[in-house]
Amino acid sequence: MAYIKTHFFSTALCFGTDINIFIPTPDADELLTGKKNDYFVPGVKYQVLYLLHGAYGDYTDWLHLTSIERYAQDHKIAVIMPSAANSFYQNMNYGSDYLTYICEELPKFCEANFPISPRREDTFVAGLSMGGYGALKVALERPDKFSCAVSLSGAIDLENVIGGLAGMPGSPFVPQDIFGDKEIAGSDADIFALIRKLQAEGRELPKVYMAIGTEDFLYEANQSARQKFAALGVDVTYEEGPGIHNWIFWDAYIQHALNWLPLKNAPL
Amino acid sequence: MAHLDVSFFSSALRKNAEITVILPSVSADDYLFIEDHPDYYNPETKFQTLYLLHGSYGDFMDWGLLTSIYRYAQENCVAVVMPSGENSSYLTMRHGEDYLRYISEELPAYCTTLFPLSTKREDTFIAGLSMGGYGAFRAALEHPEKYAAVASLSGNLDKAEQKSVGNHVNKMPLNYRRATMGDELSIKGTDDDLRVLLKKRVNAGAELPAMYHTIGDEDFLRADGENFLAYAKELGVEIEYHVHPGVHNWIFWDRYIQDVLAWLPLKKDMVR
Numbered sequence: 001m002a003y004i005k006t007h008f009f010s011t012a013l014c015f016g017t018d019i020n021i022f023i024p025t026p027d028a029d030e031l032l033t034g035k036k037n038d039y040f041v042p043g044v045k046y047q048v049l050y051l052l053h054g055a056y057g058d059y060t061d062w063l064h065l066t067s068i069e070r071y072a073q074d075h076k077i078a079v080i081m082p083s084a085a086n087s088f089y090q091n092m093n094y095g096s097d098y099l100t101y102i103c104e105e106l107p108k109f110c111e112a113n114f115p116i117s118p119r120r121e122d123t124f125v126a127g128l129s130m131g132g133y134g135a136l137k138v139a140l141e142r143p144d145k146f147s148c149a150v151s152l153s154g155a156i157d158l159e160n161v162i163g164g165l166a167g168m169p170g171s172p173f174v175p176q177d178i179f180g181d182k183e184i185a186g187s188d189a190d191i192f193a194l195i196r197k198l199q200a201e202g203r204e205l206p207k208v209y210m211a212i213g214t215e216d217f218l219y220e221a222n223q224s225a226r227q228k229f230a231a232l233g234v235d236v237t238y239e240e241g242p243g244i245h246n247w248i249f250w251d252a253y254i255q256h257a258l259n260w261l262p263l264k265n266a267p268l
Numbered sequence: 269m270a271h272l273d274v275s276f277f278s279s280a281l282r283k284n285a286e287i288t289v290i291l292p293s294v295s296a297d298d299y300l301f302i303e304d305h306p307d308y309y310n311p312e313t314k315f316q317t318l319y320l321l322h323g324s325y326g327d328f329m330d331w332g333l334l335t336s337i338y339r340y341a342q343e344n345c346v347a348v349v350m351p352s353g354e355n356s357s358y359l360t361m362r363h364g365e366d367y368l369r370y371i372s373e374e375l376p377a378y379c380t381t382l383f384p385l386s387t388k389r390e391d392t393f394i395a396g397l398s399m400g401g402y403g404a405f406r407a408a409l410e411h412p413e414k415y416a417a418v419a420s421l422s423g424n425l426d427k428a429e430q431k432s433v434g435n436h437v438n439k440m441p442l443n444y445r446r447a448t449m450g451d452e453l454s455i456k457g458t459d460d461d462l463r464v465l466l467k468k469r470v471n472a473g474a475e476l477p478a479m480y481h482t483i484g485d486e487d488f489l490r491a492d493g494e495n496f497l498a499y500a501k502e503l504g505v506e507i508e509y510h511v512h513p514g515v516h517n518w519i520f521w522d523r524y525i526q527d528v529l530a531w532l533p534l535k536k537d538m539v540r
Contacts, residue, residue: 001277002276007271009294011294027277040381042380043381
């Protein structure tokens with residue numbers, strides 16, 4: 001496994017930003033146990049998972065608080081973890097263009113500089129909480145780029161949760177700064193409006209996986225999201241289990257998500 | 269430029285290794301001042317590459333922290349790979365790790381697979397300071413088919429003879445020196461003796477990389493280096509040589525790595 005901490009200047013953000021990246025390469029365990037380890041050869045490409053953090057988080061969260069490196073090595077998938085502040089992965093009304101950064105610049109930068117497949121069928125996005133919403137937003141913004149989206153404890157039904165999230169003590173969200181004056185419902189920040197638009201255009205939707213803890217404060221909002229997906233005829237894989245809005249749940253369910261994704265479990 | 273701190277398992281070293289990699293990319297200056305900034309992110313783009321070695325007591329962070337190599341790399345559109353070689357002189361330790369294989373075989377193969385680096389000899393260079401100057405020559409003469417040019421800054425090129433190094437050598441713990449060179453504490457007559465290796469390559473008619481050596485006029489390694497250059501000349505090998513005012517320190521290396529970059533056959537552009 002190569003762990004690569006990358007710092008570069010983002011033209012979308014107009015400041016330097018950090019990314020944590022895992023690329024599976026032969027490791028000590030494979031050497032010791034005689035597992036197949038001759039896969040890292042010139043021209044190798046990997047399937048890739050863009051993995052998004054939640055509110056208050058950054059590019060280090062998934063690395064520090066889960067065992068994603070081990071799962072990536074087991075599944076032979078590259079993992080890319082960017083930072084997007086508390087932006088809800090939007091081009092902010094007051095703030096920075098995080099959507100453009102994640103959707104456009106980041107894949108371009110990573111596909112040029114690391115051995116990852118640029119093909120839709122090999123490109124996935126996942127995230128937790130704000131990043132669970134973000135994964136869907138990003139995938140629906142670029143359905144030509146991402147074939148699957150994973151939401152863990154996601155704030156998917158944004159129109160119904162943003163008020164509550166913004167009103168929590170210590171909330172980092174000022175909806176007007178992020179979304180401007182627009183109503184969420186029906187806007188391009190509305191996951192279900194984006195789906196309706198893509199459906200009307202006859203576009204192929206990304207496949208969706210969602211998971212939520214039964215004790216999570218977003219549990220009810222995930223049920224309403226699930227109903228909205230069903231009403232639109234969108235095929236969603238849904239899982240729930242005991243748990244709250246924390247890293248124990250995300251460390252467990254990112255493994256479920258990796259089993260759900262169409263992974264080759266080998267370099268391409 | 270993009271700064272990459274990379275950690276990975278090295279099969280040559282049988283342990284984890286850290287490297288820093290600089291990749292040219294769109295900089296704030298490019299964004300601000302260049303209308304059509306270069307297409308760094310074209311999937312076909314490759315970069316010329318300089319492997320840059322630290323000296324004794326140093327590691328992979330030295331060049332980045334103590335010089336402006338990031339700026340020079342971006343200006344010259346060259347990727348820079350900075351590994352760690354402990355105090356091994358980048359050779360196959362008699363008791364310990366195989367840094368020669370790591371630097372001259374595993375690292376280029378690993379980096380050209382992981383990053384958009386040219387695999388061509390004409391685009392591949394190696395340089396270093398002090399112990400790393402020796403290490404750069406050691407690697408380049410081990411695999412002259414891989415490197416188009418090698419440069420030593422204040423390098424300990426005559427390590428096997430080592431006449432002027434004086435008391436410095438005793439600062440290195442004896443058990444480490446025994447691990448590196450064996451109980452006899454000598455590499456004389458082996459392939460780690462650059463005189464022996466250079467002669468071997470010359471006799472075999474190998475295509476040698478272009479060679480460069482620069483040192484401060486007051487550097488304690490100056491005489492040793494000149495002895496090696498004289499020996500090379502006897503073999504008919506020309507090594508470009510520059511003496512400048514200075515001693516064995518980072519002021520010298522920060523200043524003259526820029527001369528090394530000017531000397532290298534850099535295209536100052538992406539390659540395909």
